[in-house]
Amino acid sequence: MKRIIDVGSGSGVGTCELALRFPHAHVVAVDASEAMLGRVSQRSRELRLADRVSTHLAELPGGLPQLAPADIVFASMFLHHTPDADEALRELRRVLVPDGLLVVIEHGPGSTNDHVPRIDAVAALAANNYDVIGERVSSGRSLIVARAASNQDFV
Numbered sequence: 083m084k085r086i087i088d089v090g091s092g093s094g095v096g097t098c099e100l101a102l103r104f105p106h107a108h109v110v111a112v113d114a115s116e117a118m119l120g121r122v123s124q125r126s127r128e129l130r131l132a133d134r135v136s137t138h139l140a141e142l143p144g145g146l147p148q149l150a151p152a153d154i155v156f157a158s159m160f161l162h163h164t165p166d167a168d169e170a171l172r173e174l175r176r177v178l179v180p181d182g183l184l185v186v187i188e189h190g191p192g193s194t195n196d197h198v199p200r201i202d203a204v205a206a207l208a209a210n211n212y213d214v215i216g217e218r219v220s221s222g223r224s225l226i227v228a229r230a231a232s233n234q235d236f237v
């Protein structure tokens with residue numbers, strides 16, 4: 083496990099948790115908000131993870147190609163924010179290594195949060211040529227693990 087990209091990282095709680103869980107990985111937090119990325123940097127310094135956590139300012143879709151290939155892309159509570167989730171999923175696919183994993187967390191069945199737009203993440207993943215290989219629903223959130231389908235002609 084070499085590189086993990088946390089898109090829509092927010093303040094970096096998940097970013098730093100990933101760095102702790104994968105002690106040999108470098109984790110890149112990507113967010114459209116400079117203020118959020120500042121909080122990621124602060125959190126990683128406080129947790130002594132700064133040598134393995136970096137930040138990248140980008141507004142998806144767009145802005146990811148210059149990042150090196152990723153073994154895992156983590157997208158927690160991010161997809162429903164993007165103006166074009168399909169294009170964002172295609173872009174994430176381009177940065178994943180073959181056999182890399184995309185982990186998506188979104189509001190799921192049982193969510194009581196009616197204030198945010200919902201996205202059917204499983205359908206969106208299938209429509210963009212990912213194979214969903216696992217889903218767990220807990221406390222109103224769905225965690226979905228997907229792999230880019232083998233048809234590499236799809237871009």
Ligand SMILES: C[S@@+](CC[C@H](N)C(=O)[O-])C[C@H]1O[C@@H](n2cnc3c(N)ncnc32)[C@H](O)[C@@H]1O
Pocket residue numbers: 089090091092093096112113114115118140141142143157158159160163164165
């Ligand atoms: C609800 S927060 C999720 C934070 C964190 N991943 C979590 O699970 O708690 C969504 C984050 O996505 C960022 N964001 C929203 N639209 C974005 C876009 N198009 N490109 C990059 N980041 C975006 C926001 O700045 C915000 O920090």
